[in-house]
Amino acid sequence: MAKKKRRRRLKKKWRYRFTLLGIILLIWLILGPIKGHFLHKQESKEATSVTTSNKKKTSSPRKLVKKTFVKATDQEVNLYQDADLNSDVLELVPPGEIFNYQSVKDDFYLVTSNKGNTGYISQDKASKFTKKMYQSIHSLKNAIIVLDPGHGGQDVGASSINEQYYEKDMTMAMAKVVKKTLEKAGAKVYLTHTSSNKYIYLDDITQFSMDKNADVFLSLHFDAADIDNQYSGIKTYYYYNKYQDLAESINHAFDNLPLDNLGIYYGNFEVIRETTQPSLLLELGYMNNEKDLAYITSKDYRQKVADDIVKGLKNYFKNN
Numbered sequence: 001m002a003k004k005k006r007r008r009r010l011k012k013k014w015r016y017r018f019t020l021l022g023i024i025l026l027i028w029l030i031l032g033p034i035k036g037h038f039l040h041k042q043e044s045k046e047a048t049s050v051t052t053s054n055k056k057k058t059s060s061p062r063k064l065v066k067k068t069f070v071k072a073t074d075q076e077v078n079l080y081q082d083a084d085l086n087s088d089v090l091e092l093v094p095p096g097e098i099f100n101y102q103s104v105k106d107d108f109y110l111v112t113s114n115k116g117n118t119g120y121i122s123q124d125k126a127s128k129f130t131k132k133m134y135q136s137i138h139s140l141k142n143a144i145i146v147l148d149p150g151h152g153g154q155d156v157g158a159s160s161i162n163e164q165y166y167e168k169d170m171t172m173a174m175a176k177v178v179k180k181t182l183e184k185a186g187a188k189v190y191l192t193h194t195s196s197n198k199y200i201y202l203d204d205i206t207q208f209s210m211d212k213n214a215d216v217f218l219s220l221h222f223d224a225a226d227i228d229n230q231y232s233g234i235k236t237y238y239y240y241n242k243y244q245d246l247a248e249s250i251n252h253a254f255d256n257l258p259l260d261n262l263g264i265y266y267g268n269f270e271v272i273r274e275t276t277q278p279s280l281l282l283e284l285g286y287m288n289n290e291k292d293l294a295y296i297t298s299k300d301y302r303q304k305v306a307d308d309i310v311k312g313l314k315n316y317f318k319n320n
């Protein structure tokens, strides 16, 4: 009898335990998905806010600053000591040189030339213009790079010894590889033209670079010597002294190329002179040198140059 009673009590105990377990299970089943839903909602909200903030970061427009420039428009432009045509001439400024505008006095603009002379230039031989410029960027990512494949159309540029290859086609092939490589590094890249059959006026090249607000403009070329196989190697040209550091950055990266690095030079070329954007002209080998041409026509060399330009620009923007 006592045994039976005990067994019944046990049974009751177990029933009680099962009911309790059932209730807990029921609560878990009801609350589980709700809780999960809330959690998920919160998570997705977080994810959305992350994407929006990322989006905000990448698409936030860069600050534009208005800058005023003065451009020498005549062939021979005198830079005078004073705002007076009878005062001493400090320098004969190359046509198309662009200065930062400083002030105006009578019929003259006060400017500092690329050579570092501060003086007056007659308004008759200069034009003042204002342009919105981006503030400097400190990474290659999102930087605007304009590449100019030198020559095009009727202007074939330099030729190989046997005239089998033209510079205009080699610069186009090079520019396309450089563009792709720069884009992989996150830069925004524009070519001044995309077919070597097209000729572009030099004025339009600089205008394109200024319209795009290039952080860096690179005009790509291959050289030619008077005598076949006379010279070999690569040269980096700048016009404005303030872009010497840019030239050094790029040129330094070229040290690992199979052709001799002949260094950086001042070059009075229109595409790097008549512009407000940081600009260089690169001569990446001699078309009429057998050894250079073997590299110029190779995919491997193009990629090496492209990788070096990325390396050089990264270094330049980091210190910019």
Ligand SMILES: [Zn+2]
Pocket (backbone or CB within 6 Å): 150, 151, 157, 158, 167, 220, 221, 222, 223
């Ligand atoms: Zn050229």
